[in-house]
Amino acid sequence: MKKSVITLAVSATVGFGTIFGGTSVITEAASISSLKGEQNKIQNQRSNINSTINQKNNQISDLQNQQANVQDEITRLDDAITDSTNKINETNAKLESTKEDIMKLQGEMEVIKDRIEKRNVLLKDRARSYQDTGGMVNYIDVLMGATSFSDFVDRANAVVTIMEADQAILKEHEADKKELETKQEQVKTNLVSIQKMVTDLQTLQQQLNVQKAEKNKALASLKQQENEAHEGLMDLQEQDALLAAQQSAIQQAIKNEQAAQAKAAAEAAAAAKKAASSNSGGSSSGGASSGATPGVSSGYWTQPAVGYLSSGFGQRGSERHVGVDIANRSAVPIVAAADGVVIRSYLSSSYGNCIFISHSINGQVYTTVYAHMSTRLVGSGAVVKKGQQIGVMGNTGDSTGQHLHFELHKGPWTQDKRYAINPVGIVPLP
Numbered sequence: 150m151k152k153s154v155i156t157l158a159v160s161a162t163v164g165f166g167t168i169f170g171g172t173s174v175i176t177e178a179a180s181i182s183s184l185k186g187e188q189n190k191i192q193n194q195r196s197n198i199n200s201t202i203n204q205k206n207n208q209i210s211d212l213q214n215q216q217a218n219v220q221d222e223i224t225r226l227d228d229a230i231t232d233s234t235n236k237i238n239e240t241n242a243k244l245e246s247t248k249e250d251i252m253k254l255q256g257e258m259e260v261i262k263d264r265i266e267k268r269n270v271l272l273k274d275r276a277r278s279y280q281d282t283g284g285m286v287n288y289i290d291v292l293m294g295a296t297s298f299s300d301f302v303d304r305a306n307a308v309v310t311i312m313e314a315d316q317a318i319l320k321e322h323e324a325d326k327k328e329l330e331t332k333q334e335q336v337k338t339n340l341v342s343i344q345k346m347v348t349d350l351q352t353l354q355q356q357l358n359v360q361k362a363e364k365n366k367a368l369a370s371l372k373q374q375e376n377e378a379h380e381g382l383m384d385l386q387e388q389d390a391l392l393a394a395q396q397s398a399i400q401q402a403i404k405n406e407q408a409a410q411a412k413a414a415a416e417a418a419a420a421a422k423k424a425a426s427s428n429s430g431g432s433s434s435g436g437a438s439s440g441a442t443p444g445v446s447s448g449y450w451t452q453p454a455v456g457y458l459s460s461g462f463g464q465r466g467s468e469r470h471v472g473v474d475i476a477n478r479s480a481v482p483i484v485a486a487a488d489g490v491v492i493r494s495y496l497s498s499s500y501g502n503c504i505f506i507s508h509s510i511n512g513q514v515y516t517t518v519y520a521h522m523s524t525r526l527v528g529s530g531a532v533v534k535k536g537q538q539i540g541v542m543g544n545t546g547d548s549t550g551q552h553l554h555f556e557l558h559k560g561p562w563t564q565d566k567r568y569a570i571n572p573v574g575i576v577p578l579p
């Protein structure tokens with residue numbers, strides 16, 4: 150273990166409570182205002198975090214509203230898709246019945262064609278008979294062959310009837326042809342328009358399905374955003390809880406300072422009365438180490454664990470290492486690096502079993518973090534003494550190999566670890 154040198158910026162005239170000798174009322178008053186300054190800093194941070202929490206909550210309810218809207222649109226699209234499916238089925242049924250109509254018409258056409266064929270034959274025969282007999286001459290022969298006037302009238306009527314019948318047959322022939330053509334046109338038009346209807350409906354349904362797929366994608370993305378917002382919210386709430394814990398720790402430190410101040414004032418008054426000079430209290434130098442537990446150093450800080458320094462503070466590849474690593478093959482005790490109040494003691498996915506301690510030294514708040522422990526021996530709110538065992542070295546959380554990850558923050562611990570400082574030269578290390 151290296152000999153440590155305490156190099157605090159502020160002279161060590163004031164202690165946390167009355168552990169350290171030598172007091173000055175003026176410095177203590179200053180340290181109280183400094184602690185209050187720290188309280189304000191934390192309060193500002195909490196205000197910021199809380200407004201961010203509000204923003205996140207608004208964002209989450211906004212995302213939830215958006216999801217509800219998209220869900221409504223999806224329901225509407227589902228209805229439209231069902232509707233278009235029904236219409237497609239109806240139209241297909243119509244298409245089938247039209248095809249049946251065409252078959253029926255085809256049958257009728259055959260009948261009409263047959264009739265026309267027969268009439269053509271009849272008319273051709275008659276035309277041939279006109280030709281063979283010299284046309285109308287035949288009729289005149291018929292008339293001339295009359296034996297009496299009434300016979301003539303009968304024969305004339307018969308001729309007219311035959312001629313009218315020929316005319317009627319021709320007209321019927323034309324009408325049949327026309328009817329056939331009209332029916333054919335109608336059915337063709339019908340078939341085309343029904344087929345177009347089916348195609349249009351199928352296109353519409355495709356569009357609806359595309360829209361629905363897009364909406365489902367949008368919904369998934371909103372859900373994802375909401376999950377991320379929830380995670381962000383949890384981080385913020387955790388940060389706020391930590392800051393609140395630090396606030397109460399500092400509040401405790403202020404009380405301790407005030408008590409120390411009162412005691413110092415009383416002692417100064419007593420000393421003045423006696424007109425005796427007092428010596429400043431000395432501290433014992435680093436006690437004997439058992440080999441597993443570090444000896445307690447004099448001064449404010451002591452070594453948090455026995456072992457070797459396996460990684461220093463600063464950039465480590467692409468990663469910023471905001472602490473120092475002390476490794477040991479044995480599961481050695483971890484001790485509090487200074488007097489303080491435990492502000493958090495919990496199992497973190499990254500830090501593993503970890504403890505945060507808030508310290509107040511000359512009105513300056515420091516926060517120490519002890520990570521990856523196998524066991525935690527103190528809980529949140531516990532008041533700990535410098536060198537007091539708080540846990541056992543381990544390999545929990547995001548850790549490779551048994552070690553203590555130790556952080557020193559000059560100020561509160563924050564998510565961005567902006568107050569982290571290199572403990573070398575402040576905290577005794579191996």
Ligand SMILES: [Zn+2]
Pocket residue numbers: 460470472473474553554555
């Ligand atoms: Zn580390």
